[in-house]
Amino acid sequence: MAKDYLCPICKGQLRVKNSILLSAKSKHNEKGLIFLNSEIGDYSITTHPDFEIKDGEEYTFFCPICHATLNREKNPQLVKINMKEGNEDFDVYFSSLAGEKCTYKISDKSIEQIGPDAIRYKQYFDVPEEDKKYL
Ligand SMILES: [Zn+2]
Numbered sequence: 001m002a003k004d005y006l007c008p009i010c011k012g013q014l015r016v017k018n019s020i021l022l023s024a025k026s027k028h029n030e031k032g033l034i035f036l037n038s039e040i041g042d043y044s045i046t047t048h049p050d051f052e053i054k055d056g057e058e059y060t061f062f063c064p065i066c067h068a069t070l071n072r073e074k075n076p077q078l079v080k081i082n083m084k085e086g087n088e089d090f091d092v093y094f095s096s097l098a099g100e101k102c103t104y105k106i107s108d109k110s111i112e113q114i115g116p117d118a119i120r121y122k123q124y125f126d127v128p129e130e131d132k133k134y135l
Helices: 118-125 129-134
Strands: 003-006 019-026 031-037 045-047 059-062 078-085 088-095 103-106 111-114
Touching (some): 088 118, 103 118
Antiparallel strands (some): 003 078, 019 031, 019 059, 031 045, 078 088, 088 103, 103 111
């Protein structure tokens, strides 16, 4: 089923073909566009050769449409976007640390943890339903 990825702020479409397009900035102010594979669990990324993503570095991610910061205010290691799959809505979180492979796919009904590093931020998601809004 086709998945659509949306900016949680402006609800703009972030998916272009099979990629999610975001803009990113390193702590050293290196900036560029980044294509993330839209298949959850596939951590391949594409950038222009001038914008090299370095493993272990933390990036700030922005919506390329409205420029809102997508890193969470409380947990900047986690980046949040929305996903629509059929009639179902999900929040998708991933790590802002390059090379860290973890994704969390969350709906009102379920929390799915994907990737070999998923245990790292697990504690943020093992929370009672009513506290989820603080994530
Ligand atoms: Zn936006």
